[in-house]
Amino acid sequence: EPEVTQTPSHQVTQMGQEVILRCVPISNHLYFYWYRQILGQKVEFLVSFYNNEISEKSEIFDDQFSVERPDGSNFTLKIRSTKLEDSAMYFCASTAGVSGYEQYFGPGTRLTVT
């Protein structure tokens, strides 16, 4: 069964550093998402991406965040200058459509900002 993959599984970085989290969505999917889960809290939506542009974003997704689909397979989340409060599990998801389709989640990247 096809699956969403994410790398790295764990990233440790110092405050103020830039990080790039990578995702490879399922190959025939068209809509891509990033969510995050701070330890002990619920999964929160960050951003959705379709047709090479952001389609929706939450208030969490401020100017420090950006997303990109640099080639036909990767989907990246960049945090320009990490803060302690960015420490969380970041999940990538993809889906084939918006109505009547489920989102498939990757295994997540645990980001630890020190």
Added chain:
Amino acid sequence: AQSVSQHNHHVILSEAASLELGCNYSYGGTVNLFWYVQYPGQHLQLLLKYFSGDPLVKGIKGFEAEFIKSKFSFNLRKPSVQWSDTAEYFCAVKTNSGYSTLTFGKGTMLLVSP
């Protein structure tokens, strides 16, 4: 904006006990409803989903859920839990507007003792 409430944050059961996890959402329009499970150290996996039709949906591993529109509820049930059901369970809602991001509840941690 829609929201999802899961009333039980922690549930402890013995094997063979019956399970019901509550989920209520707030949104006046058409919704798609999901239950995801996160086993320890693993990523989110879809247990079951409701898009339309029969409000009683059956998922994997013997789980089922019933959509009661008048109560804005989508409770998860299993008649007899196993130790391997120990996990965190998330209810999620997707509306049919916009690009249909998922809104998650805070999750319910289920611990099944052998």
